Amino acid sequence: MDIRKSEQLFRKAQKYMPGGVNSPVRAFKSVGLDPLVIKKGQGSKIYDVNDNEFIDYVCSWGPLILGHCHPEVIEAICAAAREGTSYGACCEKEIELAQLICEAFPAMDKVRLVNSGTEAAMSAIRLARAYTGRDKIVKFEGCYHGHADSFLIKAGSGMLTAGVPTSPGVPKSLVEQTLVCRFNDLDSVKKAFMQSGPNIAAVIVEPIAANMGLVNPQPGFLEGLREITSRYGSLLIFDEVITGFRVCYGGVQTLKNIKPDLTTLGKIIGGGLPVGAYGGKKEIMNRVAPEGDVYQAGTLSGNPLAMAAGIASLQKLQANDFYESLASKACDLTERLQSSFAAHDINCAINRNSSLFSVFFTEQKVYDYESVLSCDTRKYALFYRNLLQAGVYFPPSQFEVCFVSAAHSDEDVDNTVKAVNKALDII
Numbered sequence: 220m221d222i223r224k225s226e227q228l229f230r231k232a233q234k235y236m237p238g239g240v241n242s243p244v245r246a247f248k249s250v251g252l253d254p255l256v257i258k259k260g261q262g263s264k265i266y267d268v269n270d271n272e273f274i275d276y277v278c279s280w281g282p283l284i285l286g287h288c289h290p291e292v293i294e295a296i297c298a299a300a301r302e303g304t305s306y307g308a309c310c311e312k313e314i315e316l317a318q319l320i321c322e323a324f325p326a327m328d329k330v331r332l333v334n335s336g337t338e339a340a341m342s343a344i345r346l347a348r349a350y351t352g353r354d355k356i357v358k359f360e361g362c363y364h365g366h367a368d369s370f371l372i373k374a375g376s377g378m379l380t381a382g383v384p385t386s387p388g389v390p391k392s393l394v395e396q397t398l399v400c401r402f403n404d405l406d407s408v409k410k411a412f413m414q415s416g417p418n419i420a421a422v423i424v425e426p427i428a429a430n431m432g433l434v435n436p437q438p439g440f441l442e443g444l445r446e447i448t449s450r451y452g453s454l455l456i457f458d459e460v461i462t463g464f465r466v467c468y469g470g471v472q473t474l475k476n477i478k479p480d481l482t483t484l485g486k487i488i489g490g491g492l493p494v495g496a497y498g499g500k501k502e503i504m505n506r507v508a509p510e511g512d513v514y515q516a517g518t519l520s521g522n523p524l525a526m527a528a529g530i531a532s533l534q535k536l537q538a539n540d541f542y543e544s545l546a547s548k549a550c551d552l553t554e555r556l557q558s559s560f561a562a563h564d565i566n567c568a569i570n571r572n573s574s575l576f577s578v579f580f581t582e583q584k585v586y587d588y589e590s591v592l593s594c595d596t597r598k599y600a601l602f603y604r605n606l607l608q609a610g611v612y613f614p615p616s617q618f619e620v621c622f623v624s625a626a627h628s629d630e631d632v633d634n635t636v637k638a639v640n641k642a643l644d645i646i
């Protein structure tokens with residue numbers, strides 16, 4: 220595979236941007252490669268500047284559930300652009316997207332549109348703190364809610380001891396306000412509430428964890444969070460930035476029939492342009508300015524381009540059988556990958572939910588952060604490099620999920636299985 224042009228460009232990138240990228244995972248560090256510089260996306264494929272073609276299972280980390288460059292999404296963006304890119308004033312399209320979102324999520328009476336998932340999660344906890352008059356939040360080890368200070372915290376050496384920031388620059392006074400519990404472990408949550416219940420504003424969780432690889436919630440876990448938070452008068456926040464319109468039209472909360480107090484969204488609702496959202500019950504959302512006193516604003520929030528892309532995408536997702544056919548394609552793929560690994564006598568755990576999946580290089584079942592950490596990341600890196608050579612683009616980290624899009628064809632699935640077999644032959 221010729222990658223000379225990518226290498227040249229990446230050297231220049233490193234001169235002008237920290238690490239050569241604008242988001243760390245793009246640097247390919249954990250797979251020991253220089254990143255490819257991408258020139259174009261089309262359907263299920265991406266192309267780098269060296270004109271290599273790859274079947275793409277990153278899909279921009281989730282937004283592109285219709286694949287790259289979907290004609291109706293692109294047309295909607297172009298048509299919107301001809302009317303101006305941003306007004307800094309109300310526009311009809313933001314009302315339309317807000318309505319689509321609230322109609323899809325029974326627990327969202329009202330929604331505020333922002334520009335990223337980070338912004339959505341950051342704003343949701345400010346609102347939860349204001350509404351409850353409490354400062355502490357509970358999050359889970361291995362869940363990601365963007366890069367706001369309050370979320371860049373992991374558990375200390377023992378549960379219930381003070382957390383540790385995962386980045387310098389997070390004030391100590393904030394670290395003390397974030398309690399870190401174990402995903403799929405209700406006991407750890409009960410302990411946190413026994414210790415600090417009256418001071419906990421909210422529990423925030425990815426209802427299907429998709430930022431430590433894919434980890435499904437165990438039966439009763441999400442229901443238990445609903446019960447505990449209600450009992451203590453804390454808010455439950457579902458961070459559905461990935462899962463929102465991914466697992467079904469209406470997110471995990473619709474599938475499981477659990478009503479969180481607040482929900483955060485992003486990724487798919489922007490159709491590939493920057494959008495985030497947070498919303499929930501009327502009495503909570505009415506606290507957001509200008510209706511209420513909790514300040515939050517955005518120059519480009521609700522801009523017509525992003526709204527047009529989001530609306531066009533959500534409309535496609537309303538088609539009958541959309542989610543069934545997407546999930547069955549992903550199911551077919553993962554079943555065949557399981558067989559490939561078995562045939563090569565290589566241990567793996569494959570987790571899947573709808574069109575999200577992860578291939579973990581481990582002998583164990585993967586159901587929480589600790590079992591995720593049992594993975595052989597060096598083996599994943601080797602697998603990744605072999606797979607790239609064979610024309611398939613997986614996430615450049617063991618701890619990220621694969622996304623299947625509606626643009627992936629049966630032929631893509633066949634070719635992916637062939638590439639995986641090739642990659643495993645030389646592991």
Ligand SMILES: *Cc1c(COP(=O)(O)O)cnc(C)c1O
Nearest residue numbers: 335336337363364365458460461
């Ligand atoms: C991607 C993601 C975010 C952050 O969204 P950005 O748009 O990258 O800021 C927050 N929460 C979850 C669950 C995510 O997957």
